[in-house]
Amino acid sequence: MITYPMLKPGAVIGVTASSFGADEQHRELFDEAVGRMKERGYQVSLGQTVYKHDKARSAPGRERGMEFNGMMLDETIGLIIPPWGGELLIEMLEFIDFDQLRPKWVLGFSDISLLLLAITLRTGIATAHGPSLGDLRGEKTDETSIMWQEVLSTPPGSSIVQQSSHKHQGAGAGTDSTSPYLFNLNTPTLWKSVSGQDVSLKGRLLGGCIDIIRHIIGTPYGNVQYFSRHFIQGEPILWYLESCELNTADLRRSLVHMKYAGWFDNCSGILFGRSGGNQPLYGYTTEEVYRDLAEELQLPVLYDLDFGHVPPQMTLVNGAYAEVEVTGGRGTLKQYFHG
Known part of the structure; x- marks a missing residue:
């Protein structure tokens, strides 16, 4: 059986940098994305890895894995979205406690898709391949990408339809x-x-x-x-x-x-x-x-x-x-x- 989380209005979004963090060059873009989420009625909880940059990753694999575990266990967090993709997410997989993960949505793509696939294959918890936080920083969001909210808010047992973009x-x-x-x-x-x-x-x-x-x-x-x-x-x-x-x-x-x-x-x-x-x-x-x-x-x-x-x-x-x-x-x- 697949376990489907459900996003609730006004949920707390946990942001942890499972791959790239927001270095000085990209901090303004990241902060803009966080601001947009708050404008849309979400609360945002930032992890310690978010503003870190350690060569080709935000932080060592252990630190990223432990922070992710903490957000998955935190009952106040309803959704996890990393800032964007990157290169070395694979380093954190060995530090994820798959047996203890609570069902909640994890959303992203690119390097984050490795985390998504591993979670679903190991636990049967559904995960969402879609826009990263950085892709949602626009004042407005196109009609295809904006569907992430409706998809993640779909109750278990229901269905959701999306159409190809124009x-x-x-x-x-x-x-x-x-x-x-x-x-x-x-x-x-x-x-x-x-x-x-x-x-x-x-x-x-x-x-x-x-x-x-x-x-x-x-x-x-x-x-x-x-x-x-x-x-x-x-x-x-x-x-x-x-x-x-x-x-x-x-x-x-x-x-x-x-x-x-x-x-x-x-x-x-x-x-x-x-x-x-x-x-x-x-x-x-x-x-x-x-x-x-x-x-x-x-x-x-x-x-x-x-x-x-x-x-x-x-x-x-x-x-x-x-x-x-x-x-x-x-x-x-x-x-x-x-x-």
């Missing part, structure tokens, strides 16, 4: 300093399938940033088979994946690694988010990587969906039962918070 932030789109919105959504969005046809998929959502989550394959934090047996009783898994910086050869290697590890066993399909990376190598393109994977797994593959490092992004819940439909380039995601 536009996303295209390559080279700079920020418009006169706009109340953080992102410059200037390029029409089209959800695509490898087959070129309309597609309907169902399954239990699992996923994250490939660059990061591939590193827990074969570890106690990446036991997909255990999750499947103990929490979803063998229901099909619908993977959602996106890449930040991988070239196409590294993307291909990572996906083959996942296949060899059995992560795509009992899989109903694969969803790929947009990426600003995935640079072609010797003419090998991202679309060809997707096509090769679809052919060898004999599974439907969708791509250029609204999640990942190219805004805006939906909020996808690890562990939720999902129905995804793509018709004429438009997409619908319905998530059920049950079982």
